[in-house]
Amino acid sequence: MKYEVRFSGSGGQGVITASVILGTAAALHDGKNVIQSQSYGPEARGGATKADVIISDGKILYPKAIHVDYLVSLTQKAANKFIKTIKKGGTVIIDGDFVELPDSPDYKIYRLPMTSNAMAKFNRTTTLNVIAVGAFAEMAGLVSAEAIKKAVLENSPKGFEEMNIASLELGRDLARAAKKG
């Protein structure tokens, strides 16, 4: 099977790092075929950034995502721009505190209160991207919990390991709660 996952948000939110964490986990620790890529504009901050991860059991030829199975959006701008790339029957995960998308028969949507929970728990939103990775991992079940944990640690700056692991777990908790409805 081949899955296309798209993280999207604003430049500077760590959307690319989120995709690198997922890619590292699936490729190096779960032994899948993986391609991670991103696209952004000339500006260093702002804009609508996307970062894609293709995870497959077979060889991946074309390296870019076209019809995404999972779309994670952390800003309204990114959600508006990339919702049209979701595959029929795909899954959309948004930061319910800031992003709104209508319900649709074409996709399942989960609105997770990421920002408010990050503020409540850490008093900052620096790790919103890791929360998003945790939420995605829980929703999709495509990568093992151990692999994701290892990849988060490998991609954490010194001193942020604990907070990142807590953020990963927070993302998982939010996804579990949302799935229960």
Next chain:
Amino acid sequence: MSEAKYTFVQGNTACAEGALYAGCDFFGGYPITPSTEVAEHMSDMLPRRGGKFIQMEDEIASLGAVIGAALAGSKAMTATSGPGFSLMQELIGYACIAEVPCVIVDVMRGGPSTGLPTSPAQSDLLQAKWGTHGDHPAIALIPNSVEEMFTETVRAFNIAEYFRTPVIILGDEIIGHMREKIRIPAPGELEVINRKLPDGDGVCRLPYRADGKNPACLPNFGKGRFHVTGLNHDGSGFPTMDPSIVQGSNARIIDKVYHQRELIDKVEKIQCDDAEILFLAVGSAARAAEEAVAVLRSQGVRAGLFRPVTLWPFPKKEFRAAAERSKFVVVPEMNLGQLRTVAERMIDESKHPIVPVNLVNGEPLDPEFILDSIKKCCLK
């Protein structure tokens, strides 16, 4: 590092790792998107290994530094993108005539000029061959995966050192910036070629006195007495206008490359044997084409892909043979027809019509776009 290891890295990082594997110990460059990660990784790694990294004031100076380092015995490289590659062209010619081995990485982006700095394109396929003035050898390798960014960089150094000539690696924004898992081989696993030096004590007074189709054999700077110039020169390296010498040496720097192609040539052929629709594609466009081939094959259409891994010198004979049975030759590329102009010169279009598929809007060329584009003309 004594064992092979697996890593999940960008194409640009893999390129830098390949350079280090090949023994590169000098990098001179000026950062430019989408090539910057090559410089970034080299700036991190070279000082730890006793190598040198220098950020120059522009791309002209960058290649100047690289040529100087190479003459002094270093394995040297630089990395840039289209606009910087244009600035390097004059010194590429210098390195050709002075027979200085060096590796130039051009991670292509949209253009001309500042164009679309963060978007993919294949804008420099012809610049890599014709960018510098005068008759000169042109060698350009064009990887289409992160793994190939590693292996082709090793190969680029081998070719540069063996032939004493510049070798260009044409990456593009997609291949340079995407991440894939690669295996970095253990030292010794891949062949690493070092330049030939004069026998004996290394002292050589006629470094450019090469016979027939051979590269010159210069000692490293500081050994022996010799002269290096961009003027046409005789065996001693000093300028000459002697017509018989100039005719021979101008021919030799090209012949040395074009008559010893075993190290240079590399082509990937996918289902070409019975292909009625033959794709000719390179770099990231070739990955889209390979997927288009898979889709067409699943529909019973005999499609195949001819992918030059070494773009220059172009694999003329092999391409002609692959196109022999084709009804159409489709050329998908992220420019307005650079590779097509090459194909046009190689085959008879009345027998094998060429179908161009061109995209220059900054978006990646994808398999659906290719299939849509050829539906009307090639598929009944």
